[in-house]
Each structure stands twice: as structure tokens, then as C-alpha cells.
Amino acid sequence: MATLARASKVDVVIIGSGQAGVPLAVRLANSGRDGVLSAxxxxxxETAGLLKVIIDAADERVLGATFVGADAGELLHILVPLIQSGSSARAGVDAEFVHPTFAEGxxxxVMRLGPYALDDQTPPAPGNHHD
Structure with missing residues (x-):
């Protein structure tokens, strides 16, 4: 279900379903020209690369992903369990990631997609605001 190809310092990883032929409405998180989004x-x-995650729009299951870039092979360990267990993308958003890692990218x-974006309108907790 996962494919890893390595050429010098660049990995290419394809996991689960690809974008083509998926008979579902999907949410597509794609880094595009932004490259790899991690500290x-x-x-x-090593910012050159591509991260793409395919999410079922109806039930938010992670269907597949494509990663291209330095150490992309390490990233498949994040999404393979989500895909195999039928988990929601929310599980990946709510997880705690070590900083700085490629994995947090x-x-x-995924947090760039509307349903998973951080809401900066949340009022501060009592005692944690400055007037």
C-alpha cells in the first residue's frame, strides 16, 4: 500500500489512494509551491518538495498521501496508521508532534484546510489575557 523510491537525498512516497479515480468528494491539502511546511x-x-494529503470530504477519513522531498520516507509512518485504521484527519491534527521535525509539516x-484550521478567535483562558 505504500511505495518509497529514493534518489540521493530526495524520497518519493505514495500511500493509499491517489487523487485520480477516487469516486468521492475529497478535501485536498496540497503544499504546492510552498514546499515542505516544517521548521x-x-x-x-530542505524546503523543496511536495506534501499532498487526500481526505474524504464526507467522513474525514485520510485516504492517501504523496510526499516528495528530503526524508519523505519518514513521513509515511504518520499517515499509514491513520489510513489503515480508517481514522479521521482530525486525529492527525490533534496529535502532538515534536518540534522541529519534518513530521510536523x-x-x-492539513491544518490549512478550513475544518482543521486553528481558530484564533478563541477567547483567552481566565487569567491568561493582558489588558
Whole structure:
């Protein structure tokens, strides 16, 4: 179900369903020209790449993903359990990721989608605001 190809410092990983032929309405989180969205990528200068996650729009299950970039092979361990267990993308958003890692880039990418975006309108907890 997962494919990993390695060429020098660049990995190509394809997991689960691809975008073509999926007979469902999907949410597509795609880094596009932004490259790899993680602090580790910026620290190491390895920002070139692509992260794409395919999510079923009806039930929010993670269907598949494509990762291209440095250490992309390490990222498949994040999504394979979500795909195999039929978990919602919310499980990946709510998980705690170590910082700085390439893995947190997957979480950041999914959080760019409306249903998973952080709501900065949440009022501060009592005692945690400054007047």
C-alpha cells in the first residue's frame, strides 16, 4: 500500500489512494509551491518538495498521501496508521508532534484546510489575557 523510491537525498512516497479515480468528494491539502511546511525543513534548508494529503470530504477519513522531498520516507509512518485504521484527519491534527521535525509539516498542511484550521478567535483562558 505504500511505495518509497529514493534518489540521493530526495524520497518519493505514495500511500493509499491517489487523487485520480477516487469516486468521492475529497478535501485536498496540497503544499504546492510552498514546499515542505516544517521548521526542520527551514532549519536544514530542505524546503523543496511536495506534501499532498487526500481526505474524504464526507467522513474525514485520510485516504492517501504523496510526499516528495528530503526524508519523505519518514513521513509515511504518520499517515499509514491513520489510513489503515480508517481514522479521521482530525486525529492527525490533534496529535502532538515534536518540534522541529519534518513530521510536523504534515500536521501544518492539513491544518490549512478550513475544518482543521486553528481558530484564533478563541477567547483567552481566565487569567491568561493582558489588558
Amino acid at each position: 526542520r525543513a527551514f532549519e536544514t534548508g 504534515v500536521q501544518t498542511l
